[in-house]
Amino acid sequence: MGKYIVKRVIAAVITLLVLITVVFFLVRLMPGEPFTSEKLNPIVKENMIKYYGFDKPLIVQYFQYLGNLLHGNLGYSMKFTNKTVNYIIGSTFPYSADLGLRALAIALAFGLLLGILAALNRGNKLDVFCVILAIIGTSIPDFIMGAFLQLVFGIKLKWLPVAQYTDFKHTILPSLSLAFYTMASVSRTMRASMLEVVQQDYIKTARAKGLSNLRITWKHQIRNAIMPVITIMGPTVAAVLTGTFVIESMYAVPGMGKYYVDSTNNNDYSMILGMTVFYGAFLIFCNLLVDILYGVVDPRVRVGK
Amino acid sequence: MKSTRRFAAGAMAILMAASMAAVASPSTAVASESSSAASSAAASSAASESSGNKLFRFATSTEPTTLDPTKGNSVADNEVQRAITEGLVRTIDGEINPACAEKWEVSDDQLTYTFHLRDGLKWSDGKDLTSKDFLYAFQRLIAPETASPYAWICSTAGIQNADDCMSGAKKPEELGVTAPDDSTVVITLSNPTPYFLSLLGSSTVFCPVRQDVVEQYGTDFAATADKNVYSGPFVLSSSENQVLVYEKNPNYWNPDAVHFDRVEENIVADASTQLAMYESGDLDYVSIPLEQTQNYIDSDEHGSYENGNDDFMYINSGSEDQPLLQDANFRLALNYAIDHENYIALATDDVYKAATTFVLPEVSGTNGKTYGEQYGDKLHAFPKNGDADKAKEYLKKAMDAAGITDPSSIVLNVTCTDNQDEKKIIEVVQQMWAETLGIDVEIKQITYAEKYSTVYPQHDYEVGYGGWSPDYSDPYTYLELFRGDNPNNYSNYHNDEYDKKLATTVTETDPDKRLATLAECENMLLDDGAVVPLQFREQHYLMKKNVTGIKFSLGAVNFDWCFGDITA
Numbered sequence: 082m083g084k085y086i087v088k089r090v091i092a093a094v095i096t097l098l099v100l101i102t103v104v105f106f107l108v109r110l111m112p113g114e115p116f117t118s119e120k121l122n123p124i125v126k127e128n129m130i131k132y133y134g135f136d137k138p139l140i141v142q143y144f145q146y147l148g149n150l151l152h153g154n155l156g157y158s159m160k161f162t163n164k165t166v167n168y169i170i171g172s173t174f175p176y177s178a179d180l181g182l183r184a185l186a187i188a189l190a191f192g193l194l195l196g197i198l199a200a201l202n203r204g205n206k207l208d209v210f211c212v213i214l215a216i217i218g219t220s221i222p223d224f225i226m227g228a229f230l231q232l233v234f235g236i237k238l239k240w241l242p243v244a245q246y247t248d249f250k251h252t253i254l255p256s257l258s259l260a261f262y263t264m265a266s267v268s269r270t271m272r273a274s275m276l277e278v279v280q281q282d283y284i285k286t287a288r289a290k291g292l293s294n295l296r297i298t299w300k301h302q303i304r305n306a307i308m309p310v311i312t313i314m315g316p317t318v319a320a321v322l323t324g325t326f327v328i329e330s331m332y333a334v335p336g337m338g339k340y341y342v343d344s345t346n347n348n349d350y351s352m353i354l355g356m357t358v359f360y361g362a363f364l365i366f367c368n369l370l371v372d373i374l375y376g377v378v379d380p381r382v383r384v385g386k
Numbered sequence: 387m388k389s390t391r392r393f394a395a396g397a398m399a400i401l402m403a404a405s406m407a408a409v410a411s412p413s414t415a416v417a418s419e420s421s422s423a424a425s426s427a428a429a430s431s432a433a434s435e436s437s438g439n440k441l442f443r444f445a446t447s448t449e450p451t452t453l454d455p456t457k458g459n460s461v462a463d464n465e466v467q468r469a470i471t472e473g474l475v476r477t478i479d480g481e482i483n484p485a486c487a488e489k490w491e492v493s494d495d496q497l498t499y500t501f502h503l504r505d506g507l508k509w510s511d512g513k514d515l516t517s518k519d520f521l522y523a524f525q526r527l528i529a530p531e532t533a534s535p536y537a538w539i540c541s542t543a544g545i546q547n548a549d550d551c552m553s554g555a556k557k558p559e560e561l562g563v564t565a566p567d568d569s570t571v572v573i574t575l576s577n578p579t580p581y582f583l584s585l586l587g588s589s590t591v592f593c594p595v596r597q598d599v600v601e602q603y604g605t606d607f608a609a610t611a612d613k614n615v616y617s618g619p620f621v622l623s624s625s626e627n628q629v630l631v632y633e634k635n636p637n638y639w640n641p642d643a644v645h646f647d648r649v650e651e652n653i654v655a656d657a658s659t660q661l662a663m664y665e666s667g668d669l670d671y672v673s674i675p676l677e678q679t680q681n682y683i684d685s686d687e688h689g690s691y692e693n694g695n696d697d698f699m700y701i702n703s704g705s706e707d708q709p710l711l712q713d714a715n716f717r718l719a720l721n722y723a724i725d726h727e728n729y730i731a732l733a734t735d736d737v738y739k740a741a742t743t744f745v746l747p748e749v750s751g752t753n754g755k756t757y758g759e760q761y762g763d764k765l766h767a768f769p770k771n772g773d774a775d776k777a778k779e780y781l782k783k784a785m786d787a788a789g790i791t792d793p794s795s796i797v798l799n800v801t802c803t804d805n806q807d808e809k810k811i812i813e814v815v816q817q818m819w820a821e822t823l824g825i826d827v828e829i830k831q832i833t834y835a836e837k838y839s840t841v842y843p844q845h846d847y848e849v850g851y852g853g854w855s856p857d858y859s860d861p862y863t864y865l866e867l868f869r870g871d872n873p874n875n876y877s878n879y880h881n882d883e884y885d886k887k888l889a890t891t892v893t894e895t896d897p898d899k900r901l902a903t904l905a906e907c908e909n910m911l912l913d914d915g916a917v918v919p920l921q922f923r924e925q926h927y928l929m930k931k932n933v934t935g936i937k938f939s940l941g942a943v944n945f946d947w948c949f950g951d952i953t954a
Contacts, residue, residue: 112832112833112835112840113833113841114840115835115839117836117837118459118535119838119842119853119854119874120874121873122874124537124538124552125534125535125536125537125538128531128532128533128537128552129535131533132533161449161451162454162457162535163452163453163457163606163607164609165606228658231662236665243659243665243666244654244659244662330656330659332659333654333656339655346833346834348833348839
């Protein structure tokens, strides 16, 4: 198990380095330049190029960037001129992560519940209900769901605040809007997986041995069926926790989402890089966790390696 | 089957609890962090409310790019700084008011301005505010190593040696600003600049900055609210979590003029969310996005103002890809083919004002009148509904000169960005040109970053949508865009006669003569079809009935709430 983890970590570090290198050079190929304004003055532009060190050869800039990165320094944003990328991520990530975790908790709890209930009641009303819910969840985009919840509970009924993210009441609508899609996909995956597992020989064996239904479902069926859900959880966790542009902007959550979009719109090189490195590292970390979790849930993975 | 179901419910309860618990530990850590920030904000807001104080809340969709007064480069930046800094003078509603300077003298040649500071000026931390703080701010603004995006405004203001200091050819100390004693600031100009005071009073990059504070924080100066000291009617008490919180500055020289005790500026990117917040009572002021304007125009909380934005089609008058653009006849054909009334209805939902001339008529003229009031009827405006016959006539002339017989063989590329409003505008213009002139108009889409960093400055386009927001209220800010040596001459327009005429307005000391010449310059542009004017933007907003004293103006600051008031 130890060797398995070490191998995974080394692979993760290499992936990250490749990512940084590719993105570093790719952003320079984007059309346009970072200093963009309808009132751009050439002398000012020169001064700004020097200020950000863009007058140095690209390869020098690259190694400087890597050197700074080793110290955890992602540099200054070029759009938000006196804020560091570290500060922007540091002040926005907690909000995105908080929203993401709430959404994830809702999505997992209800997604698994619905998936399992649907599988156990295959073909009857409960199953149909769960399937319909799942289809709605996967087919309605989050901005429609978000706007719908905002309109009904915020503006019409006035039960909950329409936007911003200050106390618990403010977190409910954005969390639900964000959770819906993940919940639907979790429940679908779980249902399909449960149905597949129930046909396996070892379930029949367990039943033949006279084990109780509870024991069979809990110990054999769910434990085996949950593997695909864990697989999709890696990238989902990374995506949900690092901010979602639409929901955050709709509910005015001060999270990371808008900076992703803005940084590419503005050609803000250091922000694009910082965001990508952060997101990449987070995604790689989540996938690493998933790999390790496999080993914990399914002993065959451990033995196999 | 029954037992299965009962089991499932039980199992699920356990599973749910487990999944909750699994995320609960990191979740609470994060939650406590954010909720502590939230609760402290809530606590302070509760404190201000409990003392019966006046709270004003509004939203903005543009996040300020910086909190450093010297580095501000947008209207959003200026609007923030306006509340927390105080310059020598303050332009309110177009009028110049004494601010840090109690009085000033202007030399006869209009080249030397001597400002006398008030006694007892203080920074928000209680230290004295002196002329040294102004001197430092000007020198920091112009110094190349500061890399302020708006350093060039010194040259627009006509301050002596501005260009040389900005490029590093001269030292910042050589800029035409001196502080002979602690309460005097002397600014020397290289040419009489009629709009100098108005610019000084509206552009916040000229506001004082404290050297010791800048040096203490280095590049982190003003990164957050606590890393600066303030001179304006308000201090910035927090800049966290996309809310800027302003509180009344007890050390401000004129505390009686300040009525709000606390102001919250919420940075909310989504315009519909802003409206929803306003409707649910979370905001006292909100601006209405273009596509929603017609829904609110009858509301008794609705209002509007001209923000000075002038939108038009840039014509690359020196285009080599489409040589027809070098011919004034072809440019005029493009102009006469636009039915302005129809355009406004189709492209802007009848919200904006049709522009048949180039310079915003509302900019200052002379003797307290606007430019439009004085010269509006003397300008060679394009017809409100276009003129298809004239357009075809001009096109024919241009085609004859170029030896073209079939208009449909002319391909005109129109550049626009992926902005929704802009796309709609371009489609309307495209259709009018194609229908009236019978030419082939193709749309070329680029990103905003490309537009002003490479495409326009390098004149790598044929015709493209653009606009200009004035830095000061004077026709010159628009007309300067067509000066041959102006780096912002995206039109690639070179006309020696125009340049000469425009240059005389820089040295002319008689304001009436100067304005007459500026109007002549505008007529030259219109006669030459150098630009296709489209619209003067009007910003619509909703404001609660109990809010008073908010000023709206065109130029560096649009929404000026500093001296507003709110009743319970």
